Amino acid sequence: SQTIHQWPATLVQPVGSPLSLECTVEGTSNPNLYWYRQAAGRGLQLLFYSVGIGQISSEVPQNLSASRPQDRQFILSSKKLLLSDSGFYLCAWRSRTGPNEQFFGPGTRLTVL
Template identity: 95%
Template sequence: SQTIHQWPATLVQPVGSPLSLECTVEGTSNPNLYWYRQAAGRGLQLLFYSVGIGQISSEVPQNLSASRPQDRQFILSSKKLLLSDSGFYLCASTGGKGYNEQFFGPGTRLTVL
């Protein structure tokens, strides 16, 4: 099975500051990668997904961007954080096509003040 690493685990940032969250995957190659955001007590909102290096699909217009510089590395970024960017960010991976199960990382709790 796969192992998903995310860091940092928690982050407190001021409004207007930049953001970089990193996700790396072990145990598979050429995975589909996903960034989700979860508001408190809610389900998951898909933000971005990637089917290969340099290929990013955005699901919702927002203040965030994503990049995939290497096969098993997925980065979530922002140039200027907003209060509304606060939340729990989860990275996920599937091996092969989307009809397989997703493996999730431990998440990053972001608080924007």
């Protein structure tokens, strides 16, 4: 069966520090991968998605970037965090075939102080 992992689970970082969040998927190959953010009291905001290694689509211009160095690995990064980067970050995957059902990881709670 397929599983999706995210780490760390929680993170507290000072303003201006770098960020690296990792997401990995097991049990499938060639998945589409997604990064979402939930700010307090808000819905899901799609940040990036990837349809293959090295292929990244950005949905919202901002302080973050994403990379996909391996087929089942998706990384969210920042060189300098802002207070507004605080939130709950969710990674998701879907199969290339089928009805576009997405499966979500457990999330990373990021607090920027």
